[in-house]
Amino acid sequence: MKAIVCKEFAPVEQLEFTDVPAPSAEKGQVVINVAAAGVNFPDSLLVQGLYQMKPELPFIPGSEVAGTVAEVGEGVPHLKVGQNVIGLCMLGGYAEQVALPASHTIPIPDGIPLDEASALVTAHATAHHALKQRAQLSADDVLVVTGAAGGTGLAAVQIGKIMGAKVIAVCSTDDKCEVAKQNGADICINYSNEDLKATIKEHTNGKGADVVYECVGGDMFHTCSRSMAWNGRLLVIGFAGGEIPKFPVNLALVKGFAVLGVFWGSFTQHQPQDFMANMKELLTWYVQGKIKVVVDERFSLENAIAAINKVTDRKVKGKVVIKP
Helix, strand or coil: CEEEEECCCCCHHHCEEEECCCCCCCCCEEEEEEEEEEECHHHHHHHCCCCCCCCCCCECCCCEEEEEEEEECCCCCCCCCCCEEEEECCCCCCECEEEEEHHHEEECCCCCCHHHHHCCHHHHHHHHHHHHHHCCCCCCCEEEEECCCEHHHHHHHHHHHHCCCEEEEEECCHHHHHHHHHCCCCEEEECCCCCHHHHHHHHCCCCCEEEEEECCCHHHHHHHHCCEEEEEEEEECCCCCCCCCCCCCHHHHHHCCEEEECCHHHHHHHCHHHHHHHHHHHHHHHHCCCCCCCEEEEEEHHHHHHHHHHHHCCCCCEEEEEEC
16 A cells, blocks of 8 residues: 655655555554544654654654544444545554544544544644643633644634634635634734733733733744733644744732643543543534634645655645645
8 A cells, every 4th residue: 555654753744645554453553544544743753762652663654534444353343344434543543544543533424534533533623622721711711822723723713712712713815714713712913913811811902811822833832822801721732933932930929820732632631531532522523513623734645755845835824634
């Protein structure tokens, strides 16, 4: 089968589109024919050796897929060949087939297209976990979302509105602001031509943000850390801007807010029951039309490098998917 293979930690351009052995289903596993794979910002970091985990080389990147079950291993009574599923594979998704534990395979309700299903998990599940378990977002809160036109940012905007909060989206262009508003943002701040701290203060009547969903890092993080309300929760999601900020902890002391790390992959392992309950809720919301996946562009497997670069260059409005 064809796959995208990382043979050494190096720039994304050194990934290879090549033939690899097809997988087989061992005990407790299934093999999925991949119809689509979601592209996520950490994929680029992973192949460069810059992520929190470093897989054994060589490996196939790609952490979320959707497709049909091709083979069912021993001890898997709840899945069958031909069934449409979402797969959380952590690695191996950029391929025509992937083997993964049945416990990480979720049947897809009717009405969810496979390409949208492949892009639903990481972005929406991260936002859901962050706002529900970490921030304990309430309807009384003002939520600020940075990188709000990206995949996980748009997911946070949608879920924040479902949970009843007032949502302030932060974007770099008017076009991105429009996308955020179409997905439920009450207010959008274009930080390219507005003073972010002053505008947050204005829209919160001087109180500051109760919750910040911070995806960008660098100067954006520092500005948000100075825009927090008393008892606020600053969620550390990622560093799409490329710079991991150094945080002056005295700010948290003086302003009385918490800085909360969000690592969805670890959450799925440490709290599997909460994770499955979250997924059930997300899929229910999707079927009810309360959330949606905005697919910006679809790439062939052969063009996976271009797909990853579009995400890392922050040119995406929503999600990018790869279709083998």
